[in-house]
Amino acid sequence: MTQPERILIIRLSSLGDILLATPVIDRARAAWPAARITFLVDRGYADLVRTHPGLDEVVEFDAHGVHRGPGGIAALSEALRPVDLVIDLQHKVRSVLLAMLLKPARRLQLVKRGASEVVRALMGQDSILRAPHQVERYLAVLEGEAPPAPPDFVARPRLKPEPHWLEAAAARLPDAGGPYAALVLGARQRTKLWPARHWEALGRTLQDRGLRPVLVGDPANGIPAGPLAARVGGALPVFENGGLGELAGVLCRCVVVVSPDSGPAHLAAALGVPVVALFGPTSPERWAPRGERTSALTLALPCSPCSNHGSGACPLGTLACLESLSPERVAAEALRLAGWA
Ligand code: SF4
Numbered sequence: 610m611t612q613p614e615r616i617l618i619i620r621l622s623s624l625g626d627i628l629l630a631t632p633v634i635d636r637a638r639a640a641w642p643a644a645r646i647t648f649l650v651d652r653g654y655a656d657l658v659r660t661h662p663g664l665d666e667v668v669e670f671d672a673h674g675v676h677r678g679p680g681g682i683a684a685l686s687e688a689l690r691p692v693d694l695v696i697d698l699q700h701k702v703r704s705v706l707l708a709m710l711l712k713p714a715r716r717l718q719l720v721k722r723g724a725s726e727v728v729r730a731l732m733g734q735d736s737i738l739r740a741p742h743q744v745e746r747y748l749a750v751l752e753g754e755a756p757p758a759p760p761d762f763v764a765r766p767r768l769k770p771e772p773h774w775l776e777a778a779a780a781r782l783p784d785a786g787g788p789y790a791a792l793v794l795g796a797r798q799r800t801k802l803w804p805a806r807h808w809e810a811l812g813r814t815l816q817d818r819g820l821r822p823v824l825v826g827d828p829a830n831g832i833p834a835g836p837l838a839a840r841v842g843g844a845l846p847v848f849e850n851g852g853l854g855e856l857a858g859v860l861c862r863c864v865v866v867v868s869p870d871s872g873p874a875h876l877a878a879a880l881g882v883p884v885v886a887l888f889g890p891t892s893p894e895r896w897a898p899r900g901e902r903t904s905a906l907t908l909a910l911p912c913s914p915c916s917n918h919g920s921g922a923c924p925l926g927t928l929a930c931l932e933s934l935s936p937e938r939v940a941a942e943a944l945r946l947a948g949w950a
Contacts, residue, residue: 612641613644613714617692618646618648619695620698621649621650621651623797624872628768633751638663639758640755646666648666651669651672655669656853662769670685682706700719717750738915742897742899766900767879768879770857781859788819788820788863791848791863792815792825793866793873796869798916801889801891802931805837807939816841819949820949822845823862864947866882869886870889878900887934889928890915890919891918893905
């Protein structure tokens with residue numbers, strides 16, 4: 610295609626997907642260095658995305674305010690015009706409508722499943738459960754459109770934390786109290802949650818080995834950190850109800866992060882913090898955090914993966930994929946990645 614002058618990349622949510630989509634920014638920047646690249650994202654994620662060095666502009670999508678409904682999308686399209694190339698990595702009604710209204714010279718979109726994949730999924734054989742990795746799925750949108758990637762291109766998310774996030778985290782977690790290890794307790798889907806008794810055992814082990822656990826709770830999903838901190842003992846620091854910038858700062862204060870397959874695992878990887886991600890119903894081939902010091906632990910049971918994003922209940926009623934993932938194994942991997950073994 611001819612050199613686009615104005616590119617719009619759309620990925621509205623959620624945290625993990627947005628981060629895994631950021632290599633598309635790098636790829637587009639390498640392909641069209643002179644283009645103006647804008648990223649459209651839900652307003653809650655805008656401050657994080659703004660730290661990406663490949664972007665010229667981040668536009669906040671206000672789904673419940675000024676961009677609500679078809680009228681809001683139409684107004685947004687007026688504000689964003691002109692756009693030569695739209696890269697729609699969301700591919701839902703709102704992003705499709707916006708891309709159409711923008712009337713760009715070229716429109717690329719994430720294809721979630723081809724026709725044969727839809728048929729196989731309906732027959733219980735969903736091929737995208739496993740692979741390819743979501744980063745590759747996003748990058749595939751540019752295939753045949755962008756010039757070949759440079760030989761040194763590395764497809765992984767990267768973010769640079771804002772100095773004030775780091776300063777706030779340093780005040781919250783002073784050097785004298787560390788070294789710290791973040792235990793991220795929450796995930797939106799219940800089948801991705803590691804049992805509380807395992808977190809408690811992990812917290813005790815890390816504490817015995819000289820690391821101070823920071824418990825990252827998720828009260829919005831019914832996972833408060835306070836009760837667990839009390840059970841582990843030692844007046845552990847707790848982080849919850851903060852913004853994503855504050856969370857990024859906290860993760861950067863840690864020598865290792867342990868997390869379910871969820872957004873904070875990808876955030877840690879993008880920040881270059883070692884992360885152990887715990888996989889049960891979802892596939893590490895598709896969703897493992899991408900980074901230099903990342904580890905995806907799974908028992909690889911015959912029933913796993915059973916879900917693309919996790920679900921409300923284990924189809925077998927056992928949740929053996931995470932119940933049987935022992936705190937001893939997780940602790941050993943966390944200590945190894947932290948260089949503490
Ligand atoms: S079916 Fe298997 S992989 Fe899926 S939630 Fe249950 S134990 Fe985990």
